[in-house]
Amino acid sequence: MDTTTFTVVGMTCGHCVGAVREELSKIVGVTDVDVDLDSGTVTVTSATELDQQTIDAAVDEAGYEVAR
């Protein structure tokens, strides 16, 4: 098990949280996605280590951006 934590910018409501969670959940190996709306903190639990490009692409697909 591996966890990856990052910050997503632009989320404003529960719909946004749901969209980000949905896209990240689609990544192969992901078993859990935790999103904190107030802080933008996202923690993804996965069977194997995820690469940043895959995460960035999923967050982008949801319509948001990973903070750098």
Add this chain to the structure above:
Amino acid sequence: MDTTTFTVVGMTCGHCVGAVREELSKIVGVTDVDVDLDSGTVTVTSATELDQQTIDAAVDEAGYEVAR
């Protein structure tokens, strides 16, 4: 044709706009729903005059509130 204009509070993003538009569009006789996210102004076009309770219920169903 009749138009009804009111303000919805609590919308923060395009998902919120979509949710409000979807519920209002379900009201019988409604032909168009225009939502301005920045101001919260919603204009509903309908074949016959809509009563406020019906509008309130639809906005509530979407998870928001009509400003008084």
